[in-house]
Amino acid sequence: DVKVTQSSRYLVKRTGEKVFLECVQDMDHENMFWYRQDPGLGLRLIYFSYDVKMKEKGDIPEGYSVSREKKERFSLILESASTNQTSMYLCASSLGGADGEQFFGPGTRLTVL
């Protein structure tokens, strides 16, 4: 079974703090993704990566950056957290290729005060 883990289930940060969200997958997947999910807005893609050190912007990259130094690990960074970044953050991975199934981690509920 694919296992995608995220570093925290719940996180509370203050406005202006730098926030790191970590995601690790154990199935040697090529692709990794970061989404945020908000009521009424659904799942929105922030960034994705199809290889180590490669990254692509998704639909809402503003205010975020990512890092993929190792194949199994994909980090989402909020350089200066703001209250409008309070959300559920979901990491996913897929095997590779254009049309692969994505498998999600448990999510991190981030609250920015």
Added chain:
Amino acid sequence: QKEVEQNSGPLSVPEGAIASLNCTYSDRVSQSFFWYRQYSGKSPELIMSIYSNGDKEDGRFTAQLNKASQYVSLLIRDSQPSDSATYLCAVSSGYSTLTFGKGTMLLVSP
């Protein structure tokens, strides 16, 4: 802008009935289609994948795809209260990405 549309619901069905969830998509070149189940406060869980026109059955679940009509559906037979969740339709968008619908909430009453 690639779009995936779902009725937000809630769709209410009695226990034992068939639940029918529908999804339409805008991108004609999409090749892969997925259904995810998401319980409240949890992350999406993949339950069905379908790649070609027609029906695909897995236990109580049947996915149906009609590419000409740009329509994909999920049927849940013998619905159980434990099926109560939000069901997300996802469509391949190229470059390994998926476009998700906002989901349909299903409520199965005992």
